[in-house]
Amino acid sequence: MSNPTAAMLVIGDEILSGRTRDANMHYLAGQLAPRGIDLREVRIVTDQHDRIVVALNALRAEYDHVFTSGGIGPTHDDITADAVAAAFGVGVDIRDDARAILAEHYTRTGLELNAARLRMARIPDGARLIDNPVSSAPGFSIGNVHVMAGVPAVFQAMVAALLPGLAAGAALYAQNLTIPRGEGEIAADLKALAEGFPELSIGCYPFQRDGAFGATVVVRGEDKTRVDAALVKLAALFPEAVA
Amino acid sequence: MSNPTAAMLVIGDEILSGRTRDANMHYLAGQLAPRGIDLREVRIVTDQHDRIVVALNALRAEYDHVFTSGGIGPTHDDITADAVAAAFGVGVDIRDDARAILAEHYTRTGLELNAARLRMARIPDGARLIDNPVSSAPGFSIGNVHVMAGVPAVFQAMVAALLPGLAAGAALYAQNLTIPRGEGEIAADLKALAEGFPELSIGCYPFQRDGAFGATVVVRGEDKTRVDAALVKLAALFPEAVA
Structure with missing residues (x-):
């Protein structure tokens, strides 16, 4: 049985304009991975009705879950609920249960609904x-489709409320080693390793630190025994590697 | 004349898995905006040939420019060049000018090509x-389509090399005010303001700080006089706002 798949749709003029650095995508990715829900694609689109509808319909047809962030506040540029309704071809209106939640909140905080x-x-x-x-x-x-707020504190709270109700998959077991060498020096050995463990995902992520090149090798798989076996081989190939 | 449009395609298993928080998208967005190149969409896909090809063909048909990051290193999981060639239906092979650049570099650094x-x-x-x-x-x-590395220092250097050669558009003039009130209190006035300045983009970005809600209103447009006029109105509506 394969894992549930997921995509995220960020409704995000403020991200595309460079004003804000997205935080919700990274948060969601970190929450889905340990639950075995495979985040396969993210799209960020402008706050425009048609853009949201088109992207949402493409993603919801292709993945088991679509998580959205942004555009559900009270201002004129908050158009996500209407776009989602249009994508599904259903109506949208003020609903009594949602109104009751807001009424209780604003009564309690002394503000006007x-x-x-x-x-x-x-x-x-x-x-x-x-x-x-x-x-x-x-x-x-x-x-x-799961529609959530863009403000990170609210997005995170909604994710926490939502995820326990979704079917989980098999979380991939992951290990990594960091090798203080350029990718070009370790590539041939890595390729051979990947060919010897075709059921594992072996990724190589280069970096520069204090002017020196290094690479972190991430090994992922469903079978802990095989991941660990690959790690042992990798550590033998590169004795200078650190976990 | 309208501005050039752009999309970004991030080839990013390490971002979708939650291991890494993307930095290149935010960097690119910040570089494009002042040049009047409108970043309209971002997609992040897995390091899979077909995913890259499909996303690239969709984006390059729709936008004036597509910027990609990731997957052009020396390891087995670096498949972007082949995927780009497949998307364009052209061949891909070791090219003399690129080989000469690498040969010079590795001779200089004493490493093997x-x-x-x-x-x-x-x-x-x-x-x-x-x-x-x-x-x-x-x-x-x-x-x-502009294909660049995923390592942020390299991505940024490539963007710096590339952008001066691309036609610029009219940079939007932007101003913002931060209002120490919840969005719900300022929404009606903002809506009226947006209706009075239909040629401007007026976005409202809520936040929470030390437990209190506030909102930053960003006003963007091509005409500085109109943006400033909207700001003056906004400041009059909310005397407690700060720039």
């Missing part, structure tokens, strides 16, 4: 709410 | 080389 804030209760028909313990305005899941 | 390192001289037919002053192995441009 005004028209702008009520926009955050607009939920596509048939969606299930995702809890937001940080600022109350919910995310939602519809079909295999 | 072995078979693995020679892989970095594999260039798709018809491509133009992109200079790499950091570690010599070149990137390349073919058609509207």
Whole structure:
């Protein structure tokens, strides 16, 4: 049985403009890997209705799950809920359960549940709410699409609420070794190693540190015994490597 | 005349697995914006031949430029040059000019130009080389696709070599104000402001700091006079805002 697959769609003018460095993608990737949900693709698109619809329909047809971030706040540029509804061909309106959550929150905090804030209760028909313990305005899941906020603290809280309810896969077992040599010197041995362990994923990630080149070799696989065997071979080939 | 458009394709198993947080996308976005080249979409795909080919063909058909990062080193998992050649339907082989660059570099550094390192001289037919002053192995441009390394220091050096040769657009003029209030309180005024300045892009980016909610409003446009006029209105609406 193969692992569930996933994609992420970032609705992100502020990332594409260079103003903000995305944090949610890296966070989500780190949460999915240990659950055996394979993040296969990420797309970042502008805050434009048609762009969101097209990307969402492409991704939800191809992967088991699509996680989105951004565009579900109260302002005029928050258009994700409407775009998601359009992608699914369903209606979207203020929903009583979402409104009740907001009403409780704003009563408690002494703020007004005004028209702008009520926009955050607009939920596509048939969606299930995702809890937001940080600022109350919910995310939602519809079909295999999970719609979450862009503010990192809220995104992370929604991911924490959502993931335990999704079927997990087999987490890949991973080990790595860092070799203080340029990739070009270790490439032939690595290639031979990869050919000897065709069931493993053996990646080589070069870096520069204090002017010197090095490479981190990451070995991943479902079978711990085989990953460890590959690591032993790798360590024998490069005695100067460090874990 | 509208600005040149751009997309980025990150070849990035290590990013999708959560091991590495991408830095190149944020760097590129920051370099393109002041040149008036509009970054409209980013895709991150796994290090798989077919994934790279499909994404590259989709993006190069839609945008004026496609910038890629990753997968052009000497190891077995570096498959970008072959995937790019396949996407364009051209051949790929070791090319004399690229080989000469590598030979000079490895002679100078006293290292062997072995078979693995020679892989970095594999260039798709018809491509133009992109200079790499950091570690010599070149990137390349073919058609509207610019293929660069994943190591951030090398990626940045290649971007610096490449961008002066690309036609620039009109850089958007941008100003921002940070308002120490929740988005929900300022949304109605912002919407009215956006309607009064339909030619401007007015984005609202909420944040949480020390437990309090705030929002940064970013106003962008080609006409400095109009952006400044919108800022004056915004500052009058929210006297507590700070630049």
